[in-house]
Amino acid sequence: MSPSLLLVVSLGSFALEDDPATPGAVLDLSGWKLTLPVDTSRAGTPDEVPAAELGTFVDPRFFFLSAEPAGVAFRAPCGGRTTKNSRYPRCELRETTADGARPAAWSTDDGGRHTLTATLAVTALPAVKPHAVCAQIHDAEDDLLMIRLEGRKLFVERNDVGDVPLDDDYRLGTPFELKIEAAEGVVRVWYEDDLKLSWPASAAGCYFKVGCYTQSNAAQGDAADAYGEVVVSRLRAEHSRPN
Structure with missing residues (x-):
């Protein structure tokens, strides 16, 4: 078998050239852009922070360093601005x-192997509708799958295909290991090193998303300053x- 060419897009490591008080000192963010739940003078509604600026970017309201658990906090308040096709706010990579330079776009059956590994902790949920998404594969049209918490139920959501449980008694603030892989037309999800999903799925224009996509707003009865948060x-x- 011919050797494979491996491209590392983002690696959790310390970037010593960055300000140690910024998220870019903890995570290598060079292969990501950030959507914020706010509209300011920056381009975009809501704002987007491009990869070229993300390494030194920090926002104490939405995107900042967390001490417990240690990591980068992504916070999305229920009153935040939303993207064009969503009712809900996000602070999400x-x-x-x-x-x-360009949005990622790969296919589940393009001959490659596409893998996301992360250590995540959902640390806050809105009170009335306590739902948040912390990771996704999105394709050219819609989300292919989402890692979603509803109260204490952590699961893989696949729209009309059916949910796959990960943890029925998740406690807020508990870090967990997540791995999502798409290769040869099959999407797999591991939770704490246990394979939870192996799903034949063909999708194009795919990309990973990670952060906090709060699944509530004022119309659901939550206060504007209630929020979801993921570290x-x-x-x-x-x-x-393959070569």
Whole structure:
């Protein structure tokens, strides 16, 4: 078998050239852009922070260092601005190419192996509708799968295909290891090193998303300043393709 070319998009490690008080000192964010739940003078509604700026970017309201658990906090309040096709706010990374120049777009059956590994902890949920998403594969049209917490039920959501349980008694603030892989037309999910899902699925225009996508708003009865929050302490996306 011919050797594979391995491209590492994002690796959780210390970037010593960055300000140690910024998230870019904890996670290598060069292969991601960030969506914020706010509209300011920055381009985009809501704002986007491109990969070229993300290594030194910090926002004490939404995107900042967490001490307990240690990592990068992503916070999305229920009153935050939303993206065009969603009712709900997000503070979320969207995968780009390794150089940050273009949005990532790969297929589950393109001959490559596409893998996300992360250490995550959901640390806060809104009171009325306590739902949040912490990781996704999104394709060209819609989410292919989401890692979702509803109260204490942590699971893989696959729209009309059916949910796959990960933890029926998840406690807020508990870090967990997550691995999502798409290769040869099959999507697999591991939770704490246990394979929970092996699903034949063909999808194109795919990319990973990680952070906090709060699944509530004022219309659901939650206060504008209620929020979901996810802490990410390790993050790696990699893509291997045969020569």
